[in-house]
Amino acid sequence: YNRILHFRQVSRQDAERAFDALPPKAPPSPYPSARLLDAPSPPLGDHMVHRVLALARERNLPVQFHTGIHAGNGNYLTNSNPTHLINLCLDYPDVRFDLFHSGYPWVTELGAMAKTLRNVTIDLTWMHIISPATAQRALLEYLDTVPLAKIFGFGGDYRYVENSYGHLVIALDNVARTLAARIESGDYSEQQALAAGRQILHQNPVAFFSPEKLARP
Structure with a gap:
């Protein structure tokens, strides 16, 4: 939420220097952090993301990224453009990327990514309540351009089950x-x-997160 989604390849040595430069007991950075806008990507964060992706590759685990609009106001929206993640998708072709929120407002860009990058999946989580009209338009576009197996039609994105249910009702109407x-x-x-x-509401998420369930008789 307070940095760009572009993560560079950073050596362990450079990451260690960045870690050693952290002031002890420093308070957390304010949110949103205007001072990050023009600064280069933090080397420690960049290195750690690549390390996590390497571990995900070793363990055959999927990776999820928030992309697009943020909760709340006052952030740098362009930092969360899903196209910033293309280098990771290319550098880790064996890692499965689940990209959230249809990348809204960059729904077309994310569709192009899912069409051309075999390890990218579109997740419409939150999308149906951000804008039902845009959710319908985006899904209609994805059905034309993206393999059906790479679309997740719903995700609750709430901590309370009642809200997730309400979101599901809206999502089912949009999909229908x-x-x-x-x-x-x-x-x-x-x-x-x-x-x-x-497929988009049930089979695709099961195949992505729990493929062993599909193998059961």
Whole structure:
């Protein structure tokens, strides 16, 4: 939330120097942190992200990134453009990236990333309550451009189950309206639309996070 999503390759030595330069018992940086806007990416943070991705690769674990709009006001929105993550997606081709919030407002850019980078998946978490209209437009676009297996149609993004349920109701309506539009245009049969809904709302997340469940009889 308070730095750009571009993470450079930084040597361990440079990261150690950055760590050693931290003042002892320093208070946390204010949020939002205006002084970070023009500063280079913090070398310690850059190094640690690459280290986490290396561990994820070793353990075959997926990695999730917040992209796009922030909760609250007053941050540098452009820092969270999902295209800043392209270098990581290319440097770690065996790591599966789950990118949140459709990258809103960069929904088209994230669609292009998912189309051209085999390890990128689009997650519509939070998207349906950020803007139902944009969620429908983005999903309609993704159905044209992105392999269906790379779309997660819903994520609650709440700590309280009641709010997640309310979000799900909105998401189901958005998905239904979008798939109905595909039927009306003649692009999908009713059976194809139902299958697509099941896939993006259930089968894709299960295959991504718990593939062993699909193997059960």
